Amino acid sequence: MIKPEFKKAGIPARGKVVIGTVHGDLHYIGKDIVIAMLESQGFDVTDLGVDVPADKFVSAVKEKKPDIVGMSGLLTIVTDEMGKVMEGLKREGLRDTVKIMVGGRAVSQEFAEKIGANAFGATAIDAVGLARKWVGGE
Ligand code: B12
Structure with missing residues (x-):
């Protein structure tokens, strides 16, 4: 409901986000929150859905x-998939063009550091922060 109002008012997006649940994992409730x-805060979000392979990211x-x-990622068995996304982005020379956040029950700040992501967010509020x-100027 809010999204078209941003467009009508000509409010520019704060920034663009691509997000998905990694390959092997079908949980989406947390991702959707x-x-x-993010959308309520004016970010333009592309949702890749669930079970998203690294090459799609x-x-x-x-x-x-x-x-x-x-x-x-909510399943501990899918954490390797996040590493694959990191490797894919590096291989294509794209790693430094984006900030990367990871979240979901299967991961932690320690894990984020291990794979070279920028941060772990424990909640949707953290994701917005x-x-x-x-990119939002705060
Ligand atoms: C609901 C649920 C399901 C639903 C999923 C519905 C759906 N389509 O999303 C169904 C029943 C389908 C399901 C299936 C399975 N599940 Co399940 N599921 C859960 C449950 C009970 C709740 C998850 C949830 O939605 N929480 C509510 C949301 C709002 O919280 P959240 O996901 O944590 O998200 C918040 C944060 O983590 C964060 N966040 C989330 N994503 C992101 C991303 C970023 C970038 C950031 C910054 C933050 C962030 O923000 C969100 C909001 O604050 C959990 C147990 C639990 N208490 O977590 C088990 C759980 C995750 N499931 C589990 C398992 C094992 C399975 C199955 C393998 C069961 C089976 N044998 O079939 C399958 C897996 C299917 C698959 N391949 O994915 C295990 C995982 C264990 C593990 N160590 O891997 C858990 C932990 C249950 C358990 N204790 O055993 N599940």
């Missing part, structure tokens, strides 16, 4: 040129 919160970054990539800090 993160998306709703990489091609979305090429195509959409986002400021931020978000990866959600990080996004605003990185």
Whole structure:
């Protein structure tokens, strides 16, 4: 409901975000809350959905040129997939074009540091805080 109002009012997006739940994982409730919160704060969010393979994240970054990539993962067995996304972005020379946040029950700040993501967000509020800090001017 809010999105068309931003467009009508000509309010520019604060920044662009590409987000998805990584390959092997079908949980989306938390991701969708993160998306709703980001959109309510004026971010332009592309939702890649669930069970998203690493190459789909990489091609979305090429195509959409986002400021931020978000990866959600609730199953511990899918954490390797986040590493694959990081590797894919590095391989294509795209790693330094985006800030990367990870979230969901399977991950932590320690894990984010291990794979070279910029941050872990424990909640949707954290996701918004990080996004605003990185590209929202606060
Ligand atoms: C609901 C649920 C399901 C639903 C999913 C509905 C859906 N389509 O999303 C169903 C029933 C389908 C399901 C299936 C399975 N589930 Co399940 N599920 C859950 C449950 C109960 C709640 C998850 C949830 O939605 N929480 C509510 C949301 C709002 O919270 P959240 O996801 O944590 O999101 C918040 C933060 O984490 C953060 N966040 C989330 N993503 C992101 C991303 C970014 C970038 C940032 C910054 C922040 C962020 O912000 C959100 C809002 O604040 C959890 C247990 C739990 N308490 O977490 C198990 C749980 C995640 N499931 C589990 C398992 C094992 C499964 C199955 C394998 C079960 C099975 N044998 O079939 C399958 C997996 C299917 C698959 N391949 O994905 C395990 C995982 C264990 C593990 N160590 O890996 C858990 C932990 C249950 C348990 N204790 O065993 N599940």
